[in-house]
Every structure is written in C-alpha cells, then in structure tokens.
Amino acid sequence: MSAKRPSELATCLKSKKRALLLTGALCNELNFDGKSLLDYAAEIAKKLKLPVAATANTAKGLKERGVEKVAKKYAAEIVDFIRGPEWKEPITTEKPELLIFLGYSPKVARGLTSGVKGAETVALGNVYIKEANYSLGDASLKQYQQNLEQLIKAL
Amino acid sequence: MGDKKTKTVLGSSEVDITKVCRDIRGVEDIVLWAVENDWMENRFQQFDTRIFPFTDQADVSEWDSHLLDRYTPLYCNTVETCTDCPLGPCNLSSGKGVCGLEFEGYQARLSLRKACRGCSTQMVHSRELLDYAIKVFGREKEVSWGAHHDASDLSHIGLFTCIPMGGQNLADLDRALAYAEAQLVKLSSASFTGTDAIELEGMVFHAGSMLMIGKDVIELIKMSLFGLTNASDHEVSEMIDWPEVNVVGGLGNVEPGKPVITFMGDTFLLAYLVANQLKEKGLTEKVEVCGIGPAGDDLARFYERVRPLAPMTKARKILRYGISDVLVGGSSCMNLDILEDTKRVGTRVIWVSRDKNIGLPDRTDSFVDDIVKDLVAGAPGAWIRLPEKAAEVALKVLQQVKRKGDYRLSEEKAKAEAKKCREDCDLCFxxxxxxxxxxxxxxxxxxxGIKALAEVEKGCFGCGACVKICPENIPLLDLIVASMEKRAPGDKFKLRPGRGPLPRVETSSWAFSSMWGNTPGICHLLGCGDAKHEEDLGWIAYELTARNFITFVAGCAAGEVARHFNEKTKKYIFDEFGAEANLRNLINTGDCAACVHILDQAMKWPRTGAGASHYGNFAETADIYGNLVSPPLLVWGALPDRMYPIVAAWARGGCPVVVGPESAFDWHRFLPGNKWDWKRWWYYDSWTRKKRPVEPAPKHMIIPVETREEAVTAVTIMCQRPVAIRDFRLIGLETYVEFSLAAFGEWPDDWPLFVRSSWELPVRYKAKMLRELADKHGWEVERLNLKRAKHPDGRLVDMETMQNEFSCMGGVYPTRVPRMFPDPEIRNYKTSYEIGVKEKKS
Known part of the structure; x- marks a missing residue:
C-alpha cells in the first residue's frame, strides 16, 4: 500500500461502518504548540462517533475531553480478539472491520498492524507504516499536525 | 542392561526404574538416585510419575502443547517469503511452500531462530568459563549450591538431565552443558527444517530451558570456585539484610583523577582476576573499577568497591562519555561498534572473548611487555585470549596510560551544531x-545550551539511528553525550549485591504469608536496561514492593531499580526494603545469569506443596507449578535476543510474562489469551477426570504493554490462579482495581470474570461490586451476598452449583495433562476424597 493523503483517508474512514479507534501512549506525549495528539484523537472520535479503545494511559484524558464511548484496553488484546472466530469484546457489539491506530510509535504501529488478521488497519502517525492497509505518509511534526487538521476537516 | 541395579525400594513400595524411564541405558545411576533421594511414596502410589533424563522437547510436548493450545501464538512483524532452501523462494501468503511449510510455520521457524540466537550468546559464555574451570581445577573438582540446598531443591540441570543436586563436580556440569549444547544444535537445525508451528514453538520453549541450564552451570562455577555470594551458605535469619547495601554506582560515584578500568559484558573471569590482583597489590583505593552490564552485577558480588555504571543497552553512551582508561570487553548479549567509540576518547580496549574478535590484532602469543608498550603508545586495543595474560596487561596499561584531550563537545560547539537543525524535519524523532x-x-x-537535552539523554540508548538519518549531519549522539556531563555528578545509586540462590528452607517460610492474603502476589523483574523513561523500573519495583508484593530482580534491571530514591524517606530503594524472600521485600539474585535462581526457586513449589520430584520430570512439575503459583515475570526496556529464550523459559513454566514498553512490540511472537473465549479456559478435575470451566487465569502467557502503569496492572491480575485461595484472590482483585483506577480512571473491564463467591470480593469495594454484578451482569444478590451466579455457559445457578461446577474451589485438584490423573485402579491407595466420592454416589 502506498501512503495516503489525509483527504483520501477521511473518505476511507467515513466509508466504514464498524471502525474502532485505538489511542496509544504517544497521544499523551506529543504536543503541537499547545494542542496535544490526544486532542486530535478526541476530535476524530467525536466527528466519526467512534468507539475508542484507549490503550496506554489515554482513557482518562479522552473522557475529560468529552469522548463518550471510551474504555481502557490493551493494544495487543484487541489485535488478538480480532483474529478470534467470535467477537466478544464489549467495546463494540460487532467485530470491527477497521482498526485506526493513533498515537503509536512506528515500531509499535508496525508490530500491531502486522499482527491484525480479520480487519483492515489505518495508521495515523507521522511515519508511513507499510504493514497497515492505509497509512499517512512520512512527515515532520509540523506536516503531521497539518495532516491531522486536514483529516479532521474532511471527516 | 547388564548387571546394573534397576529396582529399589521406596517405603513399602518397590520401584522398577525400567517402568518409570523409557530408556534406562546409561542413566541407571542418576535415575536410581532421584527415586531414592527425592521421590515420595504417596506420590508414586497415586500418580503415573515418570523420569525423562536428558529430556528431548518431544518428551515435554504434552505440556507445551497445552500451553500453546490455550495461548495461541500471535505473530507480529511477519515475513511472507521463505528463502530457507534452494527450491525457494516461496511466498507463503498465498499458500504452502515447496516443502509444505505454511505461513504460521515459517513465523515459528523465525521465532525459533531468534530463541537459538539468544541461547547461543549464553552458551558460549558458559562453555568458556566451564572449560577454564576444568583446566584450572580439574574435572573432579566439586561444586555446590550451598549448605542449605538439598536434594529437593530445584535446578534446571536436575529438571532436564536428572543429574543429582548433591555431590556435583565439574564433570557433571560438563555432562549437563554438553546435553544443552547438543539440544541447541537440534533446535537450530529444526529452525530451518521444521514445518509444524506448534511443534516449533514448543522448541522455542525448549531453547529457553536449555539457556537456563547454561545459567545454572555458570552460576554454580562462580559461586563454588570464585567465591561469589551464595545465600544458601548463610542462615535464613541473616537474609533480611544480606548482602548489605554496600555498592554505590553511577557516574557520580567514580572518583575523578583515579585511573578507571571498566569491565563490560560477560567478562566475569577477567574482572575476577584483575580485582584479585588489585587486592593483592593493595591498589583497591587507587583504582576505580567500573562495570557495564553483567560484569558490574558480577563484580558487586565479590568486590564491593566496584562502580556499576549502566546496563548493556546504554553502554555506548558510557563508552563515548570517555570515563574509562581501559575497557575490558567480551561477548555479551548485545553487539556494539566498540572501537568506534573508544578510539574517539582514547580508551584502550582489551578484548578477551574466545569466540569472536572486533577487529583488533590477536596478541595472545605476544609478550606482555610488548602489548603494554604498544597500548600505552596509542594502539587502540588488543585481542588476548588467555585470561591471565589479559588481566596482567590490563593492569599494567591502566597504571601507565595517560589520556589527553577533550572528549565531549563544548557548550559553544554544541550550540553551533544545534543551530544547523532544520525547523521542519524531525527525521530524528x-x-x-x-x-x-x-x-x-x-x-x-x-x-x-546543552542542558536542554537532559531529559532526552536519559531515555537514549545511544543507538545512533538519529545520526545516520540527520540531513545536516549533526553529531546528535555527541550532543547527547555532552549533555551527560551536566547529569553525571548526580548520577548515583545504591545497590544491594546479588545474593545467588534461595534454598527451599527459606522459600517455604513465606509459603504461609504469601498464601493467606497478605500479598497480592509475587513478581519477577528482569530487563536489559530501562526504557525511554529511566525511572520506570524503579517506579515499578517500588509500587509493587510497597504493595506487599514479593519482588525478585536480577540482571541489568537490578541496577536500574537501584536508582529509585524515595524523597520522603531519603532512602534508595534497596535501603528501604528488606532482602529476604518475603512480603514487601526486594530480592536481587545477581547478574543476568543469576536470574535462573528466581525461576529455580519458584519452580520448587510442586516439591514443597505436592511432593512431586522434579528430576527429569518437567511436565509434571510445570503442570502443578503452573496451576498453583507461577508468578508473573515483567521484562522492561530494550530487549536483545537473549531475553527471548529467557522469557520462553518462564512461560514454559506457566509464568505469565509482561514485556514492555516500545521494544517489546518489535518481538516476533506473543502468547495472548482471549479472556472472553470461555472455550479456552478449563482444567481437568483430576478426581472426576472431566473438564471444568475456570476463570481466565493467567490471562496471557506473553503480552506486550505500553506503559509502566499498564505493566503493574497486568502483573497484578496475572497473579490470580483458579486454585488460589480466598484471601489471596481478594487482595489481588483489590490491588488490580486500585492500580486501574489510579492510572486509567476506571474499573478494569474484566474484574467480574474473576468473581466466584461473595467471600472473594474486597471488603472496600464489595457493595459496589455486588451492585454491578446484579445490574450489569445478571447475577442475583441478596443483601451483601451473592445468591445466584452467572455460569460461563449462560445459566444462572445457585452458589453451590457454581462451586461444584466452576473453577477450582473446595479442594479440586486441577491438571491439563491427562497423565497426571491420580490412578486408584492401578495404585493400591485411595484418598479420603475418592472414598468419600464413592460413598456419596452409593
């Protein structure tokens, strides 16, 4: 898969009915001139009305930002549940068809997306993740911020 | 068979060892020894106990396959194309390869290769030291685990070879290590020819077990022949503060102006020889002896003036910092371009490994004075394969070499370099x-100025990936190293040296305190150096130990834990907690090899609690141990290949492993358990021989986490076992909830899965839990008690039915291996339980 422009990814995200957003440790660490990656995660979740599997320590912050359907999860558990024959994880009633990864370092994102079987994956980081079905391209932090802004605008 | 004795008497029973061992030829003596010295008659009468001396992986597959059935391997960072043979390449994403290999099988092959690589780095070191010991002391030289160890104390040597615990000598160790090496060759071969994923993953476990034998061997030699600390030679009553917290480490504790010699990696022997010479010559006060990685941990066990500096993962920064006049290096768990860094700062390298060179001239046969002369004159280093000669050279060079120049970037140069940084690039990030x-x-x-790098520096491994990618060629690693200068004076910690093994007499003493609800659990901590947040390991150790965990630590993790300083009590962590194997104690067993003591002592439980002898008897030992205790292991930080089989060894014993943070996701294979899939969670009730559902415990066998808060929370819930008794479960659940609330602001989603009765609910949260069980999960509650429970099959059942049908309350003896059913038809002994069951039926 080649890197996608934010607007292309927005179309992809909107087209999926059963998507699950996963928010990782970097959401609490990356700041763009006063706006954190967690803020962007909250905006994406709200715009698409997505359930959020808040991994690492992101659950508290997302709730504080008004995200409604958020629950603390472990990233590797979600990847494991997806491959199972029956989806019983209570965060969504149906098995997600798309997992959206935001806030994972490239190493973590590669590890997680490469392990997913039975759903498509989107990596919303500043590094292109070839193991994901869809990914933003390589970008500086400033470009990355612009990508996120464009993505949210297009949702 | 000849005239060799094959029968012996155990109490009133006769044991024919040809019936308990598949092929007795050549191992009659050790099998007889195990039966006569460690078997218990009751156990023999009730169970089909067997002995597998010099175990093959296939001998243990009955247990391995159970683990892999419940915890299905999850492969990440997968490779689709196999290039293992000339008939390939075969793309496995679209079907089988030429040899029938499937995608999963190939991932398992890669997993096994990683395990074999990691195992080899230990085996080389173990073999080097064993060969040296045999040369110096002779094959008949006795070795000992210590005065308090007896036949019933477990070692991986006994567990897999059946070689007796008592009366061992170097020839026995040679026999054990040769077996492990031969197994490793088989496993390496299978990693290119095997096709069955589950079988190959079983071999990954086996590589871990063989690695542990290598560690047993090296620890026995170090303690028996080189005087490293051995707790088994001391009274249990001493252990609360033994060994004393008397080693200070960190750059801030290296006295400026003194010559500095640093030992790095697996260079124990050289460190021992040099330290002894320093003592003999009265030079201990005049020279600073430092250690990086396992060398520092080893030195702490016999030379209290050592200054452990850093784990192997951060070795490169220390080398480039330029504190050492002489570096003694050898093979280790990590590969570094040592000369690149030492040349910059003028550190002279004595490379001592016998298995590989790093580009230095081989001076093994040169005269000592000639080598010294060249090194003092400026030669970057020498490869010397004779330990005594290398030690002599190292000491002489240390006393003569004078290094000059500034090794680190000045403030002005650093600023000038930093100005080149492009605003909109971030490739280094x-x-x-x-x-x-x-x-x-x-x-x-x-x-x-340079102080702006302080936080980044603490989390940097010094890998140099940033330097390679920087489009402006900014020497980023030099900038980072320059910033260490600001932090170095305050880089101090206090370490309790490793204690070595734990005899059964000591571990038995805390069996009651740990079982009766005074602790949420036991945790083993390992790691090859901290992660991006240098304080993580210390924080984790403190949080767990302060919560009454029994916390064990070994290897480079011990040095990282030692940095934890409590601002309230003004104490370093090893001063704050006791050191005996008991609640709220922090026990350091020693260097990386000494981590084997943690697993050895933990796996003694089947002998202590169930009378099962471990000799050549892994499956039975693991079945009992995994179901009863098997404390979790937490592995934190950067993870070289050696950690992969170490983790496999723990997992094979049924100990769940939590790995993290970032580096863990680089791993190829995890063993998660799906807690929502009730089909996976069962045991045989060994009395009725029927399967019964149990709660998902332990939830996972190997799982990665992202943060330290996730780590302690995961560790806590993974202490739970279906056979654990009420109070232990209660405090564990309470701690799980509280860690979760503190870090994530919410209750864990799976706590109801671990509820079996009202009595196991933490008092503090009981009312809330009962309400939630009733409102959200359909249980029936009456006042402060559960009246009817939701069985995993969906039925609402009364509590007696729940107890009779679910989990392991009320004396159920669980097993996953049908061979472990007690067999009253064959044996002549019936338990009161069996008699009771039959009477009830009639």
Missing part, C-alpha cells in the same frame, strides 16, 4: 526507537 523528541530538544539547545 521519526527514526528514534524510543520516539524521543530529539528535534525539539536540539532546537532548544541552540537557545538554552
């Missing part, structure tokens, strides 16, 4: 394995 915000910090250096 994108390529940093720890995702450190280096670009932002470097841009700050241009304004504020």
């Amino acid at each position: 994108s390529n940093c394995p720890n995702s450190l915000l280096l670009s932002k910090a470097v841009q700050q250096v241009a304004k504020e």
Whole structure:
C-alpha cells in the first residue's frame, strides 16, 4: 500500500461502518504548540462517533475531553480478539472491520498492524507504516499536525 | 542392561526404574538416585510419575502443547517469503511452500531462530568459563549450591538431565552443558527444517530451558570456585539484610583523577582476576573499577568497591562519555561498534572473548611487555585470549596510560551544531526507537545550551539511528553525550549485591504469608536496561514492593531499580526494603545469569506443596507449578535476543510474562489469551477426570504493554490462579482495581470474570461490586451476598452449583495433562476424597 493523503483517508474512514479507534501512549506525549495528539484523537472520535479503545494511559484524558464511548484496553488484546472466530469484546457489539491506530510509535504501529488478521488497519502517525492497509505518509511534526487538521476537516 | 541395579525400594513400595524411564541405558545411576533421594511414596502410589533424563522437547510436548493450545501464538512483524532452501523462494501468503511449510510455520521457524540466537550468546559464555574451570581445577573438582540446598531443591540441570543436586563436580556440569549444547544444535537445525508451528514453538520453549541450564552451570562455577555470594551458605535469619547495601554506582560515584578500568559484558573471569590482583597489590583505593552490564552485577558480588555504571543497552553512551582508561570487553548479549567509540576518547580496549574478535590484532602469543608498550603508545586495543595474560596487561596499561584531550563537545560547539537543525524535519524523532523528541530538544539547545537535552539523554540508548538519518549531519549522539556531563555528578545509586540462590528452607517460610492474603502476589523483574523513561523500573519495583508484593530482580534491571530514591524517606530503594524472600521485600539474585535462581526457586513449589520430584520430570512439575503459583515475570526496556529464550523459559513454566514498553512490540511472537473465549479456559478435575470451566487465569502467557502503569496492572491480575485461595484472590482483585483506577480512571473491564463467591470480593469495594454484578451482569444478590451466579455457559445457578461446577474451589485438584490423573485402579491407595466420592454416589 502506498501512503495516503489525509483527504483520501477521511473518505476511507467515513466509508466504514464498524471502525474502532485505538489511542496509544504517544497521544499523551506529543504536543503541537499547545494542542496535544490526544486532542486530535478526541476530535476524530467525536466527528466519526467512534468507539475508542484507549490503550496506554489515554482513557482518562479522552473522557475529560468529552469522548463518550471510551474504555481502557490493551493494544495487543484487541489485535488478538480480532483474529478470534467470535467477537466478544464489549467495546463494540460487532467485530470491527477497521482498526485506526493513533498515537503509536512506528515500531509499535508496525508490530500491531502486522499482527491484525480479520480487519483492515489505518495508521495515523507521522511515519508511513507499510504493514497497515492505509497509512499517512512520512512527515515532520509540523506536516503531521497539518495532516491531522486536514483529516479532521474532511471527516 | 547388564548387571546394573534397576529396582529399589521406596517405603513399602518397590520401584522398577525400567517402568518409570523409557530408556534406562546409561542413566541407571542418576535415575536410581532421584527415586531414592527425592521421590515420595504417596506420590508414586497415586500418580503415573515418570523420569525423562536428558529430556528431548518431544518428551515435554504434552505440556507445551497445552500451553500453546490455550495461548495461541500471535505473530507480529511477519515475513511472507521463505528463502530457507534452494527450491525457494516461496511466498507463503498465498499458500504452502515447496516443502509444505505454511505461513504460521515459517513465523515459528523465525521465532525459533531468534530463541537459538539468544541461547547461543549464553552458551558460549558458559562453555568458556566451564572449560577454564576444568583446566584450572580439574574435572573432579566439586561444586555446590550451598549448605542449605538439598536434594529437593530445584535446578534446571536436575529438571532436564536428572543429574543429582548433591555431590556435583565439574564433570557433571560438563555432562549437563554438553546435553544443552547438543539440544541447541537440534533446535537450530529444526529452525530451518521444521514445518509444524506448534511443534516449533514448543522448541522455542525448549531453547529457553536449555539457556537456563547454561545459567545454572555458570552460576554454580562462580559461586563454588570464585567465591561469589551464595545465600544458601548463610542462615535464613541473616537474609533480611544480606548482602548489605554496600555498592554505590553511577557516574557520580567514580572518583575523578583515579585511573578507571571498566569491565563490560560477560567478562566475569577477567574482572575476577584483575580485582584479585588489585587486592593483592593493595591498589583497591587507587583504582576505580567500573562495570557495564553483567560484569558490574558480577563484580558487586565479590568486590564491593566496584562502580556499576549502566546496563548493556546504554553502554555506548558510557563508552563515548570517555570515563574509562581501559575497557575490558567480551561477548555479551548485545553487539556494539566498540572501537568506534573508544578510539574517539582514547580508551584502550582489551578484548578477551574466545569466540569472536572486533577487529583488533590477536596478541595472545605476544609478550606482555610488548602489548603494554604498544597500548600505552596509542594502539587502540588488543585481542588476548588467555585470561591471565589479559588481566596482567590490563593492569599494567591502566597504571601507565595517560589520556589527553577533550572528549565531549563544548557548550559553544554544541550550540553551533544545534543551530544547523532544520525547523521542519524531525527525521530524528521519526527514526528514534524510543520516539524521543530529539528535534525539539536540539532546537532548544541552540537557545538554552546543552542542558536542554537532559531529559532526552536519559531515555537514549545511544543507538545512533538519529545520526545516520540527520540531513545536516549533526553529531546528535555527541550532543547527547555532552549533555551527560551536566547529569553525571548526580548520577548515583545504591545497590544491594546479588545474593545467588534461595534454598527451599527459606522459600517455604513465606509459603504461609504469601498464601493467606497478605500479598497480592509475587513478581519477577528482569530487563536489559530501562526504557525511554529511566525511572520506570524503579517506579515499578517500588509500587509493587510497597504493595506487599514479593519482588525478585536480577540482571541489568537490578541496577536500574537501584536508582529509585524515595524523597520522603531519603532512602534508595534497596535501603528501604528488606532482602529476604518475603512480603514487601526486594530480592536481587545477581547478574543476568543469576536470574535462573528466581525461576529455580519458584519452580520448587510442586516439591514443597505436592511432593512431586522434579528430576527429569518437567511436565509434571510445570503442570502443578503452573496451576498453583507461577508468578508473573515483567521484562522492561530494550530487549536483545537473549531475553527471548529467557522469557520462553518462564512461560514454559506457566509464568505469565509482561514485556514492555516500545521494544517489546518489535518481538516476533506473543502468547495472548482471549479472556472472553470461555472455550479456552478449563482444567481437568483430576478426581472426576472431566473438564471444568475456570476463570481466565493467567490471562496471557506473553503480552506486550505500553506503559509502566499498564505493566503493574497486568502483573497484578496475572497473579490470580483458579486454585488460589480466598484471601489471596481478594487482595489481588483489590490491588488490580486500585492500580486501574489510579492510572486509567476506571474499573478494569474484566474484574467480574474473576468473581466466584461473595467471600472473594474486597471488603472496600464489595457493595459496589455486588451492585454491578446484579445490574450489569445478571447475577442475583441478596443483601451483601451473592445468591445466584452467572455460569460461563449462560445459566444462572445457585452458589453451590457454581462451586461444584466452576473453577477450582473446595479442594479440586486441577491438571491439563491427562497423565497426571491420580490412578486408584492401578495404585493400591485411595484418598479420603475418592472414598468419600464413592460413598456419596452409593
């Protein structure tokens, strides 16, 4: 898969009915001139009305930002549940068809997306993740911020 | 068979060892020894106990396959194309390969290769020291685990070879290590020819077990022949503060102006020889002896003036910092371009490994004075394969070499370099394995100076990925190293040296305190150096130990834990907690090899609690141990290949493993358990021989986490076992909830899965839990008690039915291996339980 422009990814995200957003440790660490990656995660979740599997320590912050359907999860558990024959994880009633990864370092994102079987994956980081079905391209932090802004605008 | 004795008497029973061992030829003596010295008659009468001397992986597959059935391997960072043979390449994503290999099988092959690589790095070191010991002391030289160890104490040597615990000599160790080496060759071969994923993953477990034999061997030699600390030679009553917290480490504790010699990696022998010479010559006060990685941990066990500096993962930064006049290096768990860094700072390298060179001239046969002369004159280093000669050279060079020059960037140069940083680039951030915000910090250096890098420096491994990618060729690693100068004076910690093994007499003493609800659990901590947040390991150790965990630590993790300083009590962590194997104690067993003591002592439980002898009897030992205790292992930080089989050894014993943070996701294979899938969670009730559902415990066998808060929370719930008794479960659940609330602001989603009765609910949260069980999960509650429970099959059942049908309350003896059913038809003994069951039926 080649890197996608934010607007292309927005179309992809909107087209999926059963998507699950996963928010990782970097959401609490990356700041763009006063706006954190967690803020962007909250905006994406709200715009698409997505359930959020808040991994690492992101659950508290997302709730504080008004995200409604958020629950603390472990990233590797979600990847494991997806491959199972029956989806019983209570965060969504149906098995997600798309997992959206935001806030994972490239190493973590590669590890997680490469392990997913039975759903498509989107990596919303500043590094292109070839193991994901869809990914933003390589970008500086400033470009990355612009990508996120464009993505949210297009949702 | 000849005239060799094959029968013996056990109490009133006769044991024919040809019936308990598949092929007795050549191992009659050790099998007879195990039966006569460690078997218990009751156990023999009730169970089909067997002995597998010099076990093959296939001998243990009945247990391995159970683990892999419940915890299905999850492969990440997968490779689709196999290039293992000339008939390939075969793309496995679209079907089988030429040899029938499937995608999963190939991933398992890669997993096994990683395990074999990691195992080899230990075996080489063990073999080197064993060969040296045999040469110096002779094959008949006795070795000992210590005065308090007896036949019933477990070692991986006994567990897999059946070689007796008592009366061992170097020839026995040679026999054990040769077996492990031969197994490793088989496993390496299978990693290119095997096709069955589950079988191959079983072999990964086996590689871990063989690695542990290598560690047993090296620890026995070090303690028996080189005087390293051995707790088994001391009274249990001493252990609360033994060994004393008398080693100070960190750059801030290295006295300026003194010559500095640093030992790095698996260089125990050289460290021992040099330290002894320093003692003999009265030079201990005049020279600073430092250690990086396992060398520092080993030195602490016999030379209290050692200054452990850093784990292997951060070795490169220490080398480039330029504190050492002489570096003694050898093979280790990590590969580094040592000369690249030492040449820059003038450190002379004595390379001592016998298995590989790092580009230095082989001076093994040169005269000592000639080598010294060349090194003092400026030669970067020498490869010397004779330990005594290398030690002599190292000491002489240390006393003569004078290094000159500034090794680190000045403030002005650093600022000038930082000014080159492009505003809109961030490639260093994108390529940093720890995702450190280096670009932002470097841009700050241009304004504020080198101190702006302080936080980034602490989390940097010194891998240099940033240097390679920087389009402006900024020497980023030099900037980071320059910033260490600000932190170095305050880089101090206090370490309790490793204690070595734990005899059964000591571990038995805390059986009651741990079982009766005074602790949420036991935790083993390992790691090859901290992660991007240098304080993580210390924080984790403190949080767990302060919560009454029994915390064990070994290897480079011990040095990282030692940095934890409590501002309230003004104490370093090893001063704050006791050191005996008991609640709220922090026990350091020693260097990386000494981690084997943690697993050895833990796996003694089947002997202590169930009378099962471990000799050549892994499956039965693991079945009992995994179901009863098997404390979790937490592995933190950067993870070289050696950690892969170490983790496999723990997992094979039924100990769940939590790995983290970033580096863990680089791993190829995890063993998660799906807690929502009730089909996976069962045991045989060994009395009725029927399957019964149990709660998902332990939830996972190998699982990665992202943060330290996730780590302690996961560890806590993974202490739970279906056979654990009420009070232990109660405090564990309470701690799980509280860790979760503190870190994530919410209750864990799976706590109801671990509820079996009202009595196991923590008092503090009981009312809330009962309400939630009733409102959200359909249980029936009456006042402060559960009246009817939701069985995993969906039925609402009364509590007696729940107890009779679910989990392991009320004396159920669980097993996953049908061979472990007690067999009253064959044996002549019936338990009161069996008699009772039959009477009830009639």
